[in-house]
Amino acid sequence: MTGFPRYAIYFAAGADNALSRFGAELLGYDSYTGAEVSFPQDALNVAPDWPDVAADPRKYGFHGTLKAPMALASGRTEAELMAACAAFAGKERPIPVIRPVVDAISGFIAVIPAEPVSELQQLAADSVRDFDAFRPPLTVEDRARRKPEKxxxxxxxxxxxxxYPYVMEEFRFHMTLTGRLDADRRGPILEMLRDRFAGLKLERLAIDRIALFKQDDAKTHFRIIGEWTLAQSS
Structure with a gap:
């Protein structure tokens, strides 16, 4: 069984960023403060069961995955992981910039790049490699939970x-807004989310920071315990 606490390296847009508020409202949870947030009325109008629609992503907070959730390997500490995050962020690199859109991906709805961005793929690959020393070996139970036969x-x-299976060439950046939806429900919800997102007037999004998220136990949500701005190469 997966151990706790668990940690993840995610992109989050910043506590005061309009995109973060957009995600927190739709998920009903703010990973910066750890507080519940009231769901927007237009979401409840389209889907009266919106709290259930958003239940799965709410556990993780609004984010884009760079290094998937993991317990710490034996002998590793939270302080060491935070120091590694600071060191990673301090390495100069091209800052990925995406054109964000709201669309369906693998049955759920998320904010995704309109087209592939090589710098983002590289950032994600670097995150997987550089933080892998903090990950414990994959257990038989955790491997089975991923349904390797599929x-x-x-x-x-x-x-x-x-x-984690969705890394390197399999990586697709996404900031999840819903759980998996039946095809007949997806259209109206997608339209509502696109209308809300259009209000942000967000034409470009720099993936210019990393955040360390922590989940204390299976009953709690992930929350942000550290955030670092990425150093940009000249």
């Missing part, structure tokens, strides 16, 4: 190597 051969290889 994965491609490459995804199974990545699961065994990196503890």
């Amino acid at each position: 994965l491609t051969e490459r995804q199974r290889d990545y699961l065994d190597r990196w503890g």
Whole structure:
């Protein structure tokens, strides 16, 4: 069984950023403060069961995954992980900039890049590699939970190597807004989310920071315990 506490390296747009508020309202949870947030009325109008629609992503907070949730390997400490985050952020690199859109991906709805961005793929790959020393070996139970029989051969290889199947070439950046939706429900919800997102007038989004999220136990949500701005190469 997965150990606790768990940690994840995510992108979050910043506590005062309009995109963060957009996500927190829709998920009903602010990972910066750890507080519940009232759901917007237009979401409840389209889906009266919106708290259930958003239940899965609410546990993680509004984010874009760079290094998937993990317990700490034996002998590793939270302080060491925070120091590693600071060191990672301090390495100069091109800052990815995406054109964000709201769309369906694998049955759920998320904020995603309108087109692939190579700098973002590289940032995610670097995150997977650089923080892997903090991850404990994959257990038999955790491997089975990923349903390897439903994965491609490459995804199974990545699961065994990196503890998570959707990395490297399989990585797709997304900031999740809903759980999986039946096809007949997806259209009206997608339209509502696109209308709300259009109000942000967000044409470009710099993936210019990392945040360390922590989940204390299975009953609690992930919350942000540290945040670092990425150093930009000249």
